[in-house]
Amino acid sequence: MKTKTFCTYETAWCPGCGNFTILECLKIALEQLGKNPSEVLIAAGIGQAAKTPQYINANAFCGLHGRSLPAAVAAKIANERLTVIVDTGDGDSYGEGGNHFIHNIRRNVDITHFVHDNQIYGLTKGQASPTSMIGLKTGVQIDGNFNEPLNPVLLAIACGAGFVARAFTGHKEHLIALMKQAIKYKGYALVDILQPCVSFNKTNTFTWYNRRVYELDESYNHKNKIDAMQKAMEFGDRIPIGLLYREDKVTFHQKNAILNQGTPLLDRKTDLNYMNQLIKSYT
């Protein structure tokens, strides 16, 4: 599948990297949703995955390592008409940006967060990421990683996120469908996308994931938080992918007394009469 609207560019990724699939699916999802490039903002921090905004025909905010969430939510606060997507890696999202991850779930600004989760640091050439499994050997974790891996989807559900999904680059149509749902969801939506790192993660390979993942079917009720947490914890011989949890929640824009009045923040003006009145209140 090729998309026109969001174009195709040369990348700096390794051949066979899961990033290609995620990028392609993102472009298709945006195109199928009928988005115009000028209304879409792709934000990222630093990392191999975080180069995504460079390879898509849309507005781009390539910020600091770990800090794309605060910048992205504020861009959405500034202009609610933008479709804001944070598309970046597991290190950027859960490691360097862990604090922002937790607190932006609480804010529930209407943005979408796609995390390229390959359980390894790519750009810095192969060190443990927050999601690396116990035992994974790297140039730094020479005896194997012995820290407990973070479970991002479980954490997100526990923190109160209203849209939490897990996907795998080996299931493209499934990923596109989830991306579209996540973008359409009113509030903070997380899709943790499992992908292989062909250069540095020799454990969690395409085959490793492919043998384990299975798509959640219609019998699964994504509205039940306890079930969702149980499913989120399933990460071993079998790994469920799909929408784990969904709940309609009041968004930041709906809660904020300024933003819920319908005028995008950037279009507001401060009235001169008001300024003079304000100054007078100090006399």
Added chain:
Amino acid sequence: MYNLLIGGAAGQGIDTTVSILEKLLKCSGYNVFTTRDFMSRVRGGHNFSLIRFGIKSIYSHSNRLDGIVALDEETIQLHKEQLEDSGFILCDTKLSGLDSRLIRIQMDAMAKGLGNPQVSGSIAVGAVLKLFGESLDNVRTVLQIFIKQQYLDVNVKAVEEGYASTETHFSHLNGMYCDQMLISGSKAVAIGAICAGLRFYSAYPMSPSTVIMETLASKADEAGIVVEQAEDEIAAINMALGASYGGARAMTGTSGGGFSLMVEALGLSGMAEIPLVVIDVQRPGPVTGLPTRTEQSDLKFVISASQGEFPRMVIALRNAYDAFYQTMRAFNLAEKYQIPVILLSDQYLGDTTFTVNPFNPEKIQMISPKLEYTENTEYLRYQYSENGISPRLVPGKTKQLVAVDSDEHDERGWITESAEIRTKMMDKRMKKLEGLKQELQEPTFIGTNDFETLLIGWGSTWGPIKEAVNLLNGDNNPHYAALVFGDVYPLPLKQFKEKAAKAYRIIDIEQNATGQLADLIREETGILCENRILKYDGRQISGEEIVEQIRKGTVK
């Protein structure tokens, strides 16, 4: 001019009592200058405020007192030495002591009699008004600002009872400046930001900067701004950058510790060319330091904070009037040059209330990013230009795409490692400094053109230095002048060089341990300023202290 100290423990309501009293004095037409000295605790300890008021302009606090309102014994013990023989100590009858200057009234008993022990502060207010020969004219109007409706009557009654409880001690002065504003430095910054069209403020609470966030939050609904408390200062500045990129005029504020966390993102503002205003309300460091006290020790830090090289502007605020206009100017400079502009304030300036002429927001014409694109060529966010400034568009407002990048990038905003582009982009960004230098405001000159001694300082010491120069030149042989810098980076040096050439000696006055401004001046001009009056005990130097140090001859 009178100088009144109100002291007690944290939690005794000093803040409200002082706010009411200073407003009443302002409404009587006086110039008012109130400093706040408080400890980093919620209950207990010793806190005090100094209210200086009179008909003449007031630039500094003074440690010589005409009156003390003591809400506890400790206040008397700590401050009675500062009290003039003609002064008074107003306190409750339960406090002991033999000082002939004591005026005891039944503050607590009267409050109890009124059925509300919390109105003792209002009783003190009434007594103070009487002691200074003031009337009760504005009492109800002023109390309404600070006291909830249901407690208004009892507090008015309390002021009246306090008033009746004592006799006039000092002769009445005739105030004539009723139209002035009474505002603190931090509140002037907040109002300046609103008048500049601020739309988004994100910050993490940190003394002494929190007043700015609280002031903005209290006006957010009426002013149409979003104030967001961030999870940390890193989020605060990155949010401000995201909002600014998104087209909302944005600002963040903190003190030195929070600024330390913001440093990397300061560079993002410089590299990605996103307009940003950051205020650092300084307190003594390093690290936690003295959280509620004052210092000017972040100058060298903020002018060089963040890795790499990029243009920035640093403006130190000198008083509340300056705070308002410089805040507005900071937004314009940030927008015009697409750079970070850092405002330097400190606890002294931030928490001190000043009477000033009403601000006029129309004095500064605000500039905004373009909301349409009329060129026939493809839009390039980082287009090379003569002055280094590229056209800034807001994403989503036109068909053009806006890409910003923390990596070195080409004109379009895409990553590059090209040596040629790198050099051109660095040159483009650094070229903005040349434009900025044309915008610089020379330091304020104070005193006589006939000077022998030139005092130099920056920011909040403006007031104390001005008072010192006035005092030193008070005899018939004026020899003193001063230059107080507002713009500190880039450093405007034209006037300094002229004056320094004429000066017999230069004395640097700063609230830090090393003399950071003097060092910068030497770096830029080679002029060494050996004489330094440096104070770093967390308390602001007063005009009188400067005079004393100069007269003592401890400085050459």
